[in-house]
Amino acid sequence: MRDKGRFARLFLPLGAYLVVTLVPFYWMLVFAFRPTGSTALVPWPATLDHFRTVWTDLGFAVFFRNSAIVALGTLVVVCVLGLMGGYALARFAFRGRRAFLLALLCSQFVPGAMVLIPLFLVFKATHLLNSLQGLVIADSAAQLPLAVILMSGFVRGIPVDLEEAAMVDGCGRLRAFFAVVLPQLRPALVAVGSFAFIGSWNNFLFALMFSGRQDKFTLPVGLSYTLGEFTVDFGALAAGGMVAAVPVVLVFAVIQRFLVQGLTAGAVKG
Amino acid sequence: MSRATTIAVILACVLGLAGCGGGDADGKVTITFWDNNGGPGRTPVFQHLIAEFERAEPDIHVEYVGIPSSSVQQKYDTAIAGGATPDVGGVTTSYLSDLVGQDALAPLDDRLAGSPLRDKLLPSLVDDVRQAGGDHKLYELPSSANLDVIWYRKDWFAQAGLQPPSTWDELLADAARLTDRSANRYGYTVRGGAGSVFQLLSEAYSYSGQPSFFGADGTSTTAAPGNVDLVRRVAALYGKATPAADVNNGYTQMVAEFTGGSVAMMHHNLGSSGDLLKALGPDKVGAIPLPVGPSGKRTVVPNPTDGFAVFKAGEHQDAAWKFVQFLLSKDSNSYWNQQVGQIPANTDVYADAWLRADQPVEMALGVLRAKDTVLATAPFALPRFSPITKADSEPRYQKVLLGTLSANDFLHGLADELTAAERDWRSHKG
Numbered sequence A: 001m002r003d004k005g006r007f008a009r010l011f012l013p014l015g016a017y018l019v020v021t022l023v024p025f026y027w028m029l030v031f032a033f034r035p036t037g038s039t040a041l042v043p044w045p046a047t048l049d050h051f052r053t054v055w056t057d058l059g060f061a062v063f064f065r066n067s068a069i070v071a072l073g074t075l076v077v078v079c080v081l082g083l084m085g086g087y088a089l090a091r092f093a094f095r096g097r098r099a100f101l102l103a104l105l106c107s108q109f110v111p112g113a114m115v116l117i118p119l120f121l122v123f124k125a126t127h128l129l130n131s132l133q134g135l136v137i138a139d140s141a142a143q144l145p146l147a148v149i150l151m152s153g154f155v156r157g158i159p160v161d162l163e164e165a166a167m168v169d170g171c172g173r174l175r176a177f178f179a180v181v182l183p184q185l186r187p188a189l190v191a192v193g194s195f196a197f198i199g200s201w202n203n204f205l206f207a208l209m210f211s212g213r214q215d216k217f218t219l220p221v222g223l224s225y226t227l228g229e230f231t232v233d234f235g236a237l238a239a240g241g242m243v244a245a246v247p248v249v250l251v252f253a254v255i256q257r258f259l260v261q262g263l264t265a266g267a268v269k270g
Numbered sequence B: 001m002s003r004a005t006t007i008a009v010i011l012a013c014v015l016g017l018a019g020c021g022g023g024d025a026d027g028k029v030t031i032t033f034w035d036n037n038g039g040p041g042r043t044p045v046f047q048h049l050i051a052e053f054e055r056a057e058p059d060i061h062v063e064y065v066g067i068p069s070s071s072v073q074q075k076y077d078t079a080i081a082g083g084a085t086p087d088v089g090g091v092t093t094s095y096l097s098d099l100v101g102q103d104a105l106a107p108l109d110d111r112l113a114g115s116p117l118r119d120k121l122l123p124s125l126v127d128d129v130r131q132a133g134g135d136h137k138l139y140e141l142p143s144s145a146n147l148d149v150i151w152y153r154k155d156w157f158a159q160a161g162l163q164p165p166s167t168w169d170e171l172l173a174d175a176a177r178l179t180d181r182s183a184n185r186y187g188y189t190v191r192g193g194a195g196s197v198f199q200l201l202s203e204a205y206s207y208s209g210q211p212s213f214f215g216a217d218g219t220s221t222t223a224a225p226g227n228v229d230l231v232r233r234v235a236a237l238y239g240k241a242t243p244a245a246d247v248n249n250g251y252t253q254m255v256a257e258f259t260g261g262s263v264a265m266m267h268h269n270l271g272s273s274g275d276l277l278k279a280l281g282p283d284k285v286g287a288i289p290l291p292v293g294p295s296g297k298r299t300v301v302p303n304p305t306d307g308f309a310v311f312k313a314g315e316h317q318d319a320a321w322k323f324v325q326f327l328l329s330k331d332s333n334s335y336w337n338q339q340v341g342q343i344p345a346n347t348d349v350y351a352d353a354w355l356r357a358d359q360p361v362e363m364a365l366g367v368l369r370a371k372d373t374v375l376a377t378a379p380f381a382l383p384r385f386s387p388i389t390k391a392d393s394e395p396r397y398q399k400v401l402l403g404t405l406s407a408n409d410f411l412h413g414l415a416d417e418l419t420a421a422e423r424d425w426r427s428h429k430g
Helices: A002-033 A049-057 A060-091 A097-107 A112-125 A132-156 A160-168 A173-184 A186-201 A205-209 A219-224 A234-269 B002-018 B043-056 B069-082 B096-101 B109-113 B123-133 B154-159 B168-177 B196-208 B225-237 B244-248 B251-259 B270-280 B317-328 B330-340 B347-351 B353-357 B359-369 B385-392 B394-402 B407-429
Strands: B029-035 B060-066 B088-092 B141-145 B148-153 B186-189 B263-269 B285-289 B298-300 B306-310 B373-375
Touching (some): A049 A060, A049 A234, A060 A132, A060 A186, A060 A234, A097 A132, A112 A132, A112 B069, A160 A173, A173 A186, A205 B069, A219 A234, B029 B043, B029 B069, B043 B317, B060 B317, B088 B317, B148 B359, B168 B186, B168 B225, B186 B251, B196 B263, B196 B394, B225 B407, B244 B251, B244 B394, B306 B317, B317 B330, B353 B359, B359 B373, B385 B394, B385 B407, B394 B407
Parallel strands (some): B029 B060, B029 B088, B186 B263
Antiparallel strands (some): B148 B285
């Protein structure tokens, strides 16, 4: 009886939720592997034609490389600068700190499209259009405010006494930071880094607008090729979706334990 | 310090790797071409044509950039504001006036007058492009015409012993007869979501035979009695001879329903030809013109005309013009339109064998060139036309389909907005 009650209360709703969540992924799998024109509900007989189309004809090989470079670059920049900014906000009292925090928060309310033309002009003047460095900088600028806010919360959660104890033992501030604070910030870095990576991986607007060269586009731009003005290639769309989604899913699968730790730490102690 | 150094090295490596790439410094003139509808159907075709062009003009290198069609207008607008436009761009008449209004395009009248293409482009398309620019200059050379058609399942019609419809009465009756809801088969699909109202208007004008969108005094003809009648009759089909999900249909959903084998007839344009034929094959799919209404007049609302424009800010306008001329030459225009299934703009192509073998394109060309066909060109140059017929009207048409707004009220509201916008625009133009 107890098992039946548990099944009805826990597993039945969870199962229903999972079905609803996973149906779009199954749809993607079916369309990616079944031949064009097939109406089968299972991806069999399977074909790799759609993957060949997106990888070779549509240039996903290049887009994938670009996305990986831009997302990893953004991750590194955001983690390093986010760590520095977050530490400064958490540990130092300086004039304008609250106003600075408020400004960071407000920057999150500005849609990307509003800063598009000013950023475009800045990038043009600094010769950063049509380059992946430009995209790393644009994506980092978009991700950094949230990263700094989150990181300052995480740093504030680490007792300052620990750093002071290290300094009493002869460490400078920098050594105390690396020896005492940084190891405890590993979950926070995973959380901030994964947000930055995924935000950059999925960014369509900057990738399209700041690149005027086919070989500098990223995966979201490549995906939108499959939805034409009058035509839609569902097979290529699904195959491209899988190519774009699988790395993110794998990253999440590997880091999800740290991610939960990081978010919980920030929420409770911040 | 060593960790800080490590991080700095990683950062430098990533940014350094990001900078990989280079430009050609071989002395050639390089022009940039933006394809306004990049994707698996068109990109390989352009790449083939560019290779041919570069063989013919070895001193010119064309850099192809495919832009997703859904974002192309924003991409152009950003590039114009930032002063980084391409040399040549694919454009359509639906946003031509927007580009002309920003003074981004070079007029091509003089260049065309001195070109071998001078008398080769279909006059109705050239007129259409001139109208769409807003000041009757030629800012775009048309490459293709794209007409709305009714795609139908030949096999279903044969099984039911029916002939493809030639009038709206026949189409509506056939839609009811071909519906078998227990087998999840419907006679027709209605477009109720994105892009619904422009498509609905082309149906309404084909039914009513109204020859233009506005009267001489700027009054919209949208709410003409024939148009109201057609909208009422199509809305009455919804849910009975169409899937209930149609209220949210964009063209992707319609195409999915048609290729998935759940509808017998679909109103779309020649652009979906490749997808439909690839999925179902020419034995199962046919195309007919939009039927005529009680007046018997053949009135057609053409789709936006696709073509090429030369950007004013480009440094190599002569090279850009050479490329445009090449794309519109007989061989290129023939190859292009054969691959994408649209009507060629270069009239020399009309003798080509492929065109006679391509039933949808040949049929549509016949409609376009028939003497009794009236072209009711949509007012794409009217700045408010697109917002009024999309954001303002599409949700209201959904109410008509769901029975909470009458066809009469819907079309009169739409007509009032279009009339006000047209008169306002005329007063600004003087």
